[in-house]
Amino acid sequence: MTESKAAYILLDYPTLWGSWQERRQMIVDSYSADHRHQGGSGDHSDETFKKAASLMELGEAESVLEVVGEWITSGLNPKDRIVLLSMWRGVHPAKIEARYLEQRETMAERWRKMVQGLLRFAGTVPGGHGLASAGTRMNSRPAL
Numbered sequence: 001m002t003e004s005k006a007a008y009i010l011l012d013y014p015t016l017w018g019s020w021q022e023r024r025q026m027i028v029d030s031y032s033a034d035h036r037h038q039g040g041s042g043d044h045s046d047e048t049f050k051k052a053a054s055l056m057e058l059g060e061a062e063s064v065l066e067v068v069g070e071w072i073t074s075g076l077n078p079k080d081r082i083v084l085l086s087m088w089r090g091v092h093p094a095k096i097e098a099r100y101l102e103q104r105e106t107m108a109e110r111w112r113k114m115v116q117g118l119l120r121f122a123g124t125v126p127g128g129h130g131l132a133s134a135g136t137r138m139n140s141r142p143a144l
Helices: 003-011 013-037 046-075 078-088 093-100 107-122 131-136
Strands: none
Touching: 003 013, 003 046, 003 107, 013 046, 046 107, 078 093, 078 107, 093 107
């Protein structure tokens, strides 16, 4: 994940998550309607395969959004979470700086730190290599 992509996802996370959920539900509903229309015979059309391919593409986006969501809930500093929520709610950056940041810190500096924290956590999602993939660490002791 690049720095610009991480910043984009972080800034628009609520919108991206909502639109991803909506697109996924539309594909699933459409697939269900096709299946009922075919009488549940198991004879799938090209449209069905296109919809399945669309779901697979959404799966990649889902893995990125899930890692970002995990970072927001477990990896993000609670003070930064307040800053991020304020940004999502459209609070002016000057008000965020005055209310939640250290005296000499700017919003741009805090934002850069949050994006870097996300990148360290996410690694090269969906490839892994970040702290998010560290949860699948292998046990160092041999099984007996």
